Amino acid sequence: MAPKSKATITDVARAAGVSTATAGRVLGGYGYTSEDKKEQVLKAAQSLGYRPNALARSLITGKTRTLGVVAGDIQNPFYASVLRGVSNVAEANGFGLLITNSDEAQPKEVHSVELLAQKQVDGLIVTPSDTRKARHLHNLRAMGVPLVLIDRAVAGLMVDRVATDNIAAAEQAVRHLIAAGHRRIGIVAELVDEESGGLESFLARAIAGDPIESETLYPSWQRLLGYIRAHRIEGLPVDPRLTLRAGSYSAQAAQAVVPRVMAAPEAPTALFTTDGTMSEGTMRALAELTLSIPQDVSIICFDDLDWMSFHRPGITTVAQPRLAMGEAAARMLLERIRGEDYPPRTVLMPAELIERGSVARL
Amino acid sequence: MAPKSKATITDVARAAGVSTATAGRVLGGYGYTSEDKKEQVLKAAQSLGYRPNALARSLITGKTRTLGVVAGDIQNPFYASVLRGVSNVAEANGFGLLITNSDEAQPKEVHSVELLAQKQVDGLIVTPSDTRKARHLHNLRAMGVPLVLIDRAVAGLMVDRVATDNIAAAEQAVRHLIAAGHRRIGIVAELVDEESGGLESFLARAIAGDPIESETLYPSWQRLLGYIRAHRIEGLPVDPRLTLRAGSYSAQAAQAVVPRVMAAPEAPTALFTTDGTMSEGTMRALAELTLSIPQDVSIICFDDLDWMSFHRPGITTVAQPRLAMGEAAARMLLERIRGEDYPPRTVLMPAELIERGSVARL
């Protein structure tokens, strides 16, 4: 009742007239204790305002019941939802959540992972910022720290992973545009890291139908691949001039890249944006150009953001199950922490095409 | 170089041929050490892949370099931004961040606080879900745990606090509408908890100009107060029928409450929404009613969300400095953790009216 300062288990034991071992047993809920002593201890703990010190407990048990998460940016709706999903299952299992931002920069990511590892998290959920080199993540594995990747894979790192089926989702979206009669479809994509030989080479290979190792591609490149596949399937040519590469992960970059192509004679009749941030930049650009959706240009976005449903017209979009992704990742991580021993699993979650009013039939 | 399994400071000491005390000194960066030994220890640590165990360190120092945050819902853009602000200064100071959601429900909040306290966070940032009863928070104070409140105050709890100057901000927004010629202005507000005597009584007192203890009011009530003050200042009557109370904190609730009044003969010519969630619900309702902004109805929102800038028309809004609020809160908390001893401070941050195109001049 009177939680003056911090009481330890020793204080409680003394007050209850038992040994620390017994006090520990009733307070920690392990081993045997008589009803008598249990009651005494509980009463003593109550009156001293005893609160167990998770640090000491963790030090000896080797378990912190804490998950670490390295997200790109909590502020981004994608990560915010994923985190909420992670948080839901963490909380349901009595786990705490240590969260950091990497801003998609590997040095920050390495720093975050180091911090979380020092704090002895039981497991880590990471959205790796570099899909090829990631020594820090390999190290974690070597040391036996459970690890789950979200949204992206890392070459050669065999761990559990959950992501959207980007290729299929993008393909579906673009085919939807083609089915509506669109023939000139622009894609606004981040495409930040050079994929072996740059964009031109990638496009050439993808258009030629060369096999491409798509697992470890960044999401925006996977979505570009889906865009190209849709064209191939529908027998449509891919015009490289319609590949609008923002070059960095910001709405500004997307916004900057749209106006040029819309003014050109080969202007697209429809746009496909590869994620929420690109969508935002594109919408901004379209608003500035005072182009009407879908009269002047149709649009399908990737990732269903709140405003897309009440925007006029409603924005047709490919919805990722963000919350479910976070939940799935956390659940897989908890399984690993419990010691379950499967081969590394990859969960590809399906995205859902939500039709609203931003696509005109030509 | 070969981080097989976890090496302790004892292992490093043995490998370097020194005592654990010396190894601790060089690794922990305290006390004196010779260059010789320092080099040996560092080399040994390197080759063993030594990583300090923050748990053990914290147990003895009594400091975890971890901040706890109890937010309403990470997914909500308001909290997401605030958290990013907190995260920024935490990271800059080498602090970790333990984050939980309360969903604005006190039982969950109590549970979260307990979890974070057990994990021995150095300080806590909370958005209290109940502004009157909060024994758990009083207890924290009694035990000397640094605490900073965001967005709301708690009656009788004298701690540091950062919030938006809600009354002034709302007043400014509504006066802006009045200046544009609007006379019938609706307010869409959460107004979830009964304020001593309910909404009617509150309205009556506020309209009469009775002094109201506004510090511990929930934000939506403060914003309602600002709305009323604007009317008083401008000499306009307040029509209670234009107070649209959602009654719960969800877009659905807001959406549900708008249509009725827009159909009525006394329909408002302008709407003021008291936060992002209310804005979203209102926009949704307006879209369904196919009412045009600002032709059919003008709108000013509270809190600048991403879509408001590229929505057509652009949405005029009162922007809260969310990121800065989070940063300020974290900074204040760190000061307390460092032991600085001011009287409790309240930081009221000014909001900025951003004029775009959603307000018609009548």
Added chain:
DNA sequence: CTCATATGTGAGAACGTTCTCGCGACTGTA
């Protein structure tokens, strides 16, 4: 030369838990 101060080192306690033993007291079965 002598004293005070700064520098360097190790032994061992401490932090607050859980864990491992050992021991005794019951129970039920043969």
Added chain:
DNA sequence: TACAGTCGCGAGAACGTTCTCACATATGAG
């Protein structure tokens, strides 16, 4: 009566650090 098994309890080690000592050895001032 004997014996195994369950139950109950305490002493003390352990977890991986930092902290407090005690004790060297230098260094510089008087």
